[in-house]
Amino acid sequence: MKDKKTTSKTLFDDSISGLASETVNQTVNELADQESLSVSDFIRQVNQTVKNRFGRGVWLHGEIQEMKTPNHVYFTLVDQDGDKKAVLSASIWQTVYASMRVTLANSGLQLADGLKVRVFGEPDLYPGNGRFSIKISKIDPRFTLGDLIAQREEIVRQLKVKGLYDANRKVETSLVPLRVGIVTSIGSAAHADVLKTFKDSQIGFTIFVHDARVQGEDAIKSVVAAIKNLDARKDLDVLMLVRGGGSKNDLMAFDSAQIATAIANCRLPVLTGIGHEIDLSVADEVANQSHKTPTACATAVIEQVREFVDATEEAWAGVATFAMRELEASSSQLTERANRISSKVLDALASASKRLAMTAQRIKHRPAEILRLEKSSLDALADRLRLLDPVNTMARGWSITRNALGGVVQDATKLKAGDKLVTTFANGSATSTVQEISTKGKPNGKK
Known part of the structure; x- marks a missing residue:
């Protein structure tokens, strides 16, 4: 026997089951009365609705991504708004793209990933896979140029705010930049032209080339790495960043904040030679x-x-000229001094010669007088000698007395009694002994 709760649950379940069955039957009957569409009919009707609304075409703008160009051009048009991203497939028929390329080239542009464009086309929902896309027939180059200019101006503004805009221009350049680092694509025309130019100069440059991609997806990263690697070297005087010409979007990398910042932070002066003659990157x-x-x-x-x-x-040359002038001036002064010395020497010689001539003349005209005067002088000297000759003096009664030692006795006070004396006369000598000494009449002593 079932309890009360079990009975109540069974009655509830039966009621629900009956109600659900009635609802399902009613829904099925209602749906059976409504018309259904095949997938192709549905896509066709949606496509028609879109064409009714945008049948004459519509202008869209976005960024090109995943571009492919086997024959026709296919890419994804992307609109990024913060974290939200809208994506639309796009295509350009080959014949349309041929004329579009000319239009773009006239503005220095070409389609590529990352390029923001404004295009005109017709929306289309393809029945085969239900893919919604737009077939592009026109492009507005002015929009792309304006966007590039706006991006560029913002990058420049940010560089100025950070104090990087003129940082490299403040770097002093070497007086003789013989050691040159070059960032370029090795094997490119720019690479060949630069090396030839340096070689033709016949100056002894030392060249260091760092290979880098200068366009495409990896260009920014590659160029920045090359700049940093060369700037880290201690054996360089200057750094060159060069590439050949190209379209605006070929050169887009050189408008990037990353490359500009790498240049601004270089310790070396950076010279650019990017092949475009109209706009500055x-x-x-x-x-x-x-x-x-x-x-x-x-x-x-x-x-x-x-x-x-x-x-x-x-x-x-200035030093040589100055030295030559100084040498010439010194030579002139030396010549002048030599001339003055020579003149003085000649004057002195002339004066001496004149005096010598006068002396010779005097000697020539006065020999007898000179001889007479000299003879007179000699006679006077002879007379004096005769007067002073001791022999003559002794002949007149004078004598010379010497002591025992042979010394001439000139002072009587120097004698004493008993001294032996020798007196010399004109015709002989005599020896005597002192017995008494007297001076001025006074006896001095006796033996």
């Missing part, structure tokens, strides 16, 4: 110097070295 603006072509960039480095060489040669 952001890289050109922040570089120490910018030139229109790779060849012009290399020529600028060569001219700087030549200017130094010319200035050095001019300075040496």
Whole structure:
């Protein structure tokens, strides 16, 4: 026997089951009365509705991604709004793209991933796979150019805010930049032109080339790495960033904030030679110097070295000229002094010769007088000698007395009694002994 709860549950379940069955039957009957569409009919009707609304075409703008160009052009048009992303498949028939390329080329553009475009086309829902797309027939280059300009201006503004815009222009350049680092695509025309220009200069440059991709998806990353690697070297004087010409979007990498920042942060002066003669890229603006072509960039480095060489040669020429003037002035002064000395010597010789001639003349005219005077002097001297001759003096009664030692006795006070004396006369001598000494009449002693 079932309890009360079990009975109640069974009655409830039966009621629900009956109600559900009635609802399902009613829904099935109602749906059976409604018309259904096949998938193809549904897509066809939706497509028609879209064509009724946008049958004459519509202008859309977005960024090109995943572009493919086997024959016709296929890409995804993307609209990114924060975290939200809208995607639409797009296509351009080959015949349309042929004329569109000319329009773009006239503005220096070409379709590529990352390019923001404004295009006109007809929306289409393909029945085969239900894919919604737009068939593009026109493009507005002005929109793309305006967007590129706006992006560029914002990058420049940010660089100025960060103090990077003119940082590399403040880097002092070497007086003689003979050691050159070059960032370029090895094997490119720009690479060949630069090397030829340096070689033709016949100056002893040392060149370091760092390979880099200069366009395409990896260009920014590749160029930044090359700049940093060369700037880290201690054996370089200058860094060059060069590539050949191309469309605006070929050169888009050089408008990037990353490359501009790498240039601004370089310790070396950076010279750009990006092959475009109309517009300056952001890289050109922040570089120490910018030139229109790779060849012009290399020529600028060569001219700087030549200017130094010319200035050095001019300075040496100035030194040589100054030295020559000084030598000439010194030579002139030396010649003048030599002439003065020579003149004085000649004057002195002339004066001496004149005096000698006068002396010779006097000697010539007065020999007898001179001889007479000299003879008179000699006679006087002879007379004096005769008077002073001791023999003559003794002949007149004078004598000379010497002591025992042979010394001449001149002072009586020097004698004493008993001293032996020798007296010399004109005709002989006599020996005597002192017995008594008297001075001025007074006896001094006796033996």
